[in-house]
Amino acid sequence: MNYSFQFGEILANGDLLLRGLKLTVLLFVLAFSGALMCSLFIGLARGSSRRLPNLIATAYIELFRNTPVLVQLIWFYYALPALSGWQPTAFTAAALGLFLNTSAYCAEIWRAGLQSLPAGQWEAGRAIGMSEWQLLRRVVVPQALARMVPAFTNRGVELAKMTSIASTITVQELMYEAKMLSTQTFLPLETFTVVAVIYFVLIYPGTLAAYALERRLNSKGA
Amino acid sequence: MANVPPANVPPANLLPADAAPVLAVGGLRKSFGTNEVLKGIDLKVGAGERIAILGSSGSGKSTFLRCINFMETPSAGRIALDGTPIGTAGRDGTLTARSGELRRLRTRVGMIFQQFNLFPHMTVLENVMEGPVTVKGLPKAEARAKAQDYLKRVGLADKADQYPQRLSGGQQQRVAIARALAMEPEILLFDEPTSSLDPELVGEVLDVILGLSKEGRTMLLVTHELGFAYHFATRVLFLHEGRIHEQGTPDEVLKNPREERTQAFLHRFSAFHF
Amino acid sequence: MQYVWDFRPVWLNFGVLLEGLVNTLKLSGFSIGLGLVIGLVLALGRLAPTRFLSLPATVIIEFYRNTPPLVHFFWYFYGLPILTGISLSPFAAAAAALSVQSGAFFAEVFRGGIISVERGQWEAGRAIGMGHAQLMRRVILPQAFRRMIPPLMERSFELVKTTSLAATLTYGELVYKAMVLATQTYRPMEIYSTVAVMFFTVLFLASLGMRAVEHRLARRTAR
Numbered sequence: 001m002n003y004s005f006q007f008g009e010i011l012a013n014g015d016l017l018l019r020g021l022k023l024t025v026l027l028f029v030l031a032f033s034g035a036l037m038c039s040l041f042i043g044l045a046r047g048s049s050r051r052l053p054n055l056i057a058t059a060y061i062e063l064f065r066n067t068p069v070l071v072q073l074i075w076f077y078y079a080l081p082a083l084s085g086w087q088p089t090a091f092t093a094a095a096l097g098l099f100l101n102t103s104a105y106c107a108e109i110w111r112a113g114l115q116s117l118p119a120g121q122w123e124a125g126r127a128i129g130m131s132e133w134q135l136l137r138r139v140v141v142p143q144a145l146a147r148m149v150p151a152f153t154n155r156g157v158e159l160a161k162m163t164s165i166a167s168t169i170t171v172q173e174l175m176y177e178a179k180m181l182s183t184q185t186f187l188p189l190e191t192f193t194v195v196a197v198i199y200f201v202l203i204y205p206g207t208l209a210a211y212a213l214e215r216r217l218n219s220k221g222a
Numbered sequence: 223m224a225n226v227p228p229a230n231v232p233p234a235n236l237l238p239a240d241a242a243p244v245l246a247v248g249g250l251r252k253s254f255g256t257n258e259v260l261k262g263i264d265l266k267v268g269a270g271e272r273i274a275i276l277g278s279s280g281s282g283k284s285t286f287l288r289c290i291n292f293m294e295t296p297s298a299g300r301i302a303l304d305g306t307p308i309g310t311a312g313r314d315g316t317l318t319a320r321s322g323e324l325r326r327l328r329t330r331v332g333m334i335f336q337q338f339n340l341f342p343h344m345t346v347l348e349n350v351m352e353g354p355v356t357v358k359g360l361p362k363a364e365a366r367a368k369a370q371d372y373l374k375r376v377g378l379a380d381k382a383d384q385y386p387q388r389l390s391g392g393q394q395q396r397v398a399i400a401r402a403l404a405m406e407p408e409i410l411l412f413d414e415p416t417s418s419l420d421p422e423l424v425g426e427v428l429d430v431i432l433g434l435s436k437e438g439r440t441m442l443l444v445t446h447e448l449g450f451a452y453h454f455a456t457r458v459l460f461l462h463e464g465r466i467h468e469q470g471t472p473d474e475v476l477k478n479p480r481e482e483r484t485q486a487f488l489h490r491f492s493a494f495h496f
Numbered sequence: 497m498q499y500v501w502d503f504r505p506v507w508l509n510f511g512v513l514l515e516g517l518v519n520t521l522k523l524s525g526f527s528i529g530l531g532l533v534i535g536l537v538l539a540l541g542r543l544a545p546t547r548f549l550s551l552p553a554t555v556i557i558e559f560y561r562n563t564p565p566l567v568h569f570f571w572y573f574y575g576l577p578i579l580t581g582i583s584l585s586p587f588a589a590a591a592a593a594l595s596v597q598s599g600a601f602f603a604e605v606f607r608g609g610i611i612s613v614e615r616g617q618w619e620a621g622r623a624i625g626m627g628h629a630q631l632m633r634r635v636i637l638p639q640a641f642r643r644m645i646p647p648l649m650e651r652s653f654e655l656v657k658t659t660s661l662a663a664t665l666t667y668g669e670l671v672y673k674a675m676v677l678a679t680q681t682y683r684p685m686e687i688y689s690t691v692a693v694m695f696f697t698v699l700f701l702a703s704l705g706m707r708a709v710e711h712r713l714a715r716r717t718a719r
Contacts, residue, residue: 003579066699067692068660070671078678079688083499123293124339128353128405129328131321138356142343157562164564168664175566188574196559196567203562 009185010194017198020177023091027163027173030095032156035102040141042103043110057107064104069162073097077169094166102159106152113148114140150217153210160203174198242305244269244440245290245409250299251315252285259285261464263299267409270438274451274472277461278487283444286461287411290442291331292317292324303330304408329357332402336414338394340386346397347373347382353405365404372400376430392423396430403434410434412443428454448491452476460484505681506690516673517694523587523669524656527594531655532648534595535602542607545628553603560600565658568593573665586667590659598655605647609640645713649706656699670694 010017045057064072077093080086088096117140125135167176174195182191245267252260259282267273277283288294290301292308298315301308308327309319319327341349350369354360360368373379376396378389386394395415402410412431416424428450434441435454445451451458451472458475460468460483468481479485506513541553560568573589576582584592613636621631663672674691678684 062700063696066703067695068657068671070660070663071688071692071695074671074675075688075692078684080685082683082685118337118339120335120337120339121341124335124341126324127291127293127328127333127335128401129325129357130353131325134356138352139341143341161562161564164566165661167566168661175564178567179570182570182574188570189576189578192567192571192575196563196571199563199567200559204558207558207562 003189005190006187007190007194009187010181010190013181013185016177016181017174017195020172020174021198023171023173024160024163024175027091027095027098027166027171028156028160031098031102031163032159034099035106035155035159036152039103039106040110042107043114044136046107047111047114061104061107064101065108069097069101069165070168072101073165073169090166090169090171094163094169094171098159098162098166101162102155105155105158109148109151109155110144113144113151116147117144147217150210150214153206153213157203157206157210160206161199164199243267243302244271244304246300246302246305247290248300248302250286250289250301251297252282252289252294253297258297259464260289260296263464263466265459265466267440267442269440270456271440272435272454272456273442273459274455274457275442275444275459275461276446276448276451276475276487277467280463281461282464283461284413287333287413287442287444290409290411291328291333292319293333303327325357329353329405330407331409331411332405332407333411333413334395334398334402334415336417338386338391338398338418340394340397340401342386345383345385346378346389349386349397350400350404353401358405369400369404372403373397375403375433376400377426390423391419392426395419395427399427399430399434408440410439410441412441412445414444414446416445416447446491448476448488460487462487499685501686502683503686503690505677505683506686509677509681512673512677513670513691513694516668516670517698519667519673520656520659520669523590523594523659523662523667524652527591527598527659528652528655530591530595531598531602534599535606538599538603539606539610540632542603543610556596557600557603560597561604565593565597566661566664568597569661569665586662586665590662590665590667594655594658594662598651601651601654602648605644605651606640608647609644610636612643613639642713646706646710649709653699653702653706656702657695660695 042057042060045053046061048054048057073094076088076097077090080093081088121139121143122135125139130138163173164175166173167179170176178191178195182188185191243266245265247263247265250260250263250265251258259280261282263286265273275283275286285294289296296309296317298311299317300311301317308323309317312318340346341352344352347366347369350372351362351365354365354368355362370379370382373382376399378393378396378400381389381393381397386397389397399415415431416427419427424447428447431441431443432450432454443451443454453472455472457469458472459466460475460479460481462483468475468479468484474480475484476488479488538553538557541549542557544550544553569590572593573584573586576589576592577584610632617635617639618631621635626634659669660671662669663675666672670691674687678687681687
């Protein structure tokens with residue numbers, strides 16, 4: 001094997017990768033923050049005893065959990081415009097798809113978290129006359145949140161990985177720039193190795209945080 | 223079919239003759255699916271009455287209590303607080319009340335649970351303050367002062383800044399009583415308040431409840447503590463299979479029960495003494 | 497919104513789509529199989545008492561778990577041939593990337609399952625003089641296996657979805673066939689919606705099956 005690695009070429013084009021990285025981060029932030037905000041309501045609907053909200057939430061969640069992310073992104077970018085006449089930019093389609101996907105998973109985390117609380121807590125709040133909203137805000141969510149943070153962190157890690165799929169619908173995030181760079185420089189080995197390492201450096205701290213949080217949770221005794 | 227004495231027998235020394243009942247229950251029924259747990263309960267409670275509710279498990283005593291503050295929805299019947307009916311009967315008889323009405327009801331009828339159900343993420347003081355601040359909208363300073371007062375009354379003023387997990391079961395239940403008192407309700411409902419406690423902790427909770435009885439509060443208590451019921455209650459109800467099987471003063475029901483089933487029930491608690 | 501639906505191109509080419517689905521399942525099956533083997537090796541490596549084995553295993557596991565699959569697809573397809581001189585077909589590259597990455601995830605499931613077997617079992621085995629390998633084979637693994645089944649199923653489920661990325665390497669699985677058809681027939685809405693439904697059907701049924709298995713397992717171990 002007489003291959004001489006040429007990592008220098010890659011580092012020389014670091015600015016391209018950086019540009020891509022910015023979009024990766026932007027995609028992540030938009031999708032994750034949106035998902036964290038909306039998923040509580042979807043999770044409540046999913047756990048609701050009323051048939052209609054439950055049905056809609058379940059259908060939505062199952063749809064996004066039982067289809068590949070790639071199909072979801074392609075659908076929003078290539079299929080939806082044909083139906084609706086509205087052509088989203090690649091970035092918008094990706095952000096939308098990732099947001100909806102992550103919300104579905106986060107809704108399940110909420111549902112499990114809320115259900116893990118003993119029924120007595122719900123009853124005690126109601127017994128002093130709390131409205132459902134006060135009950136959630138003051139009693140239920142504060143207790144459930146602690147238990148759910150590791151699961152949310154894991155979701156964040158998954159989402160960070162999923163942003164790379166946006167490259168297939170021409171979003172110019174990190175993976176896309178990597179592909180461009182590898183064809184420009186004819187150095188796919190170095191390019192993809194470097195990009196893999198960049199992703200690792202970005203994502204591994206998230207995993208470590210999730211480990212640490214889970215350990216803390218188990219030691220406090222949920 | 224046992225002959226049940228008239229439902230309204232308030233002790234003469236407690237009520238003026240023309241007082242309206244604080245709580246009036248008529249024809250109360252409750253089914254869980256096909257299982258009918260309450261088969262028609264009629265009860266009028268006067269202000270200041272203390273009612274002990276006894277019965278074997280499955281007799282429906284907890285269910286009855288929980289229907290009063292609508293923790294369970296009655297399948298049929300009427301409930302009125304201070305003469306005002308609660309909820310409206312649907313076509314199948316089920317009593318439904320709008321959420322606003324229920325919330326107001328629950329600020330006037332307090333409940334103490336068997337499992338205490340304190341909020342673990344709040345300190346003891348915050349637990350007692352929570353209702354007044356969040357539900358009644360009291361300013362925090364005022365709520366805090368009142369909460370400290372109630373904690374003093376249950377003997378736990380020094381635990382105000384502790385979290386519930388650090389307290390013993392008896393202490394937690396006393397905090398739960400303070401929490402219910404802080405809402406300044408007209409009626410207090412106790413759902414087997416000492417059944418989850420270790421025997422040596424039962425006394426401190428019963429002492430607090432007995433202390434409340436000196437204040438003339440209206441209370442309904444579901445319990446297995448027959449000796450306590452005797453000293454505490456102005457009226458005793460014995461529930462059997464979803465109906466009031468026998469009722470009367472503690473002397474009547476506990477010392478000289480007329481009905482066979484009541485006698486059989488009491489017989490099993492041979493160890494109690496008044 | 498005056499869209500006129502036309503599913504005829506879908507029905508006419510349904511065979512192509514089915515072929516894609518079969519290829520998806522082929523890639524999935526192969527990668528799950530190879531992945532389980534790799535996973536077991538990595539897990540045992542990570543659990544090995546010697547750092548010579550445990551360190552590389554840990555590095556591989558954590559690296560593959562915290563990087564996107566797509567990077568590995570491209571690395572194995574474009575990069576590896578440069579390193580080794582062997583060029584890989586789209587299937588081979590996708591299968592290699594999927595197997596190794598799934599192996600990393602499976603390894604953590606194996607390790608978790610093994611660790612969850614109580615200390616007492618380890619001690620009992622040692623007390624009668626068993627060596628590490630015997631202990632694993634006769635006492636620990638059989639008990640750990642049952643607990644591992646639900647997470648292994650979950651991971652395999654995710655793997656089936658990840659095979660869709662092989663389309664970027666032009667492997668003819670379902671998404672790739674859909675992309676080709678969509679450009680040929682100019683009916684992306686019908687084609688991609690059909691493909692979504694096809695995935696949904698297969699995966700939803702699989703998830704029901706998984707839940708049934710979990711129920712049966714839970715019942716048998718209920719105390």
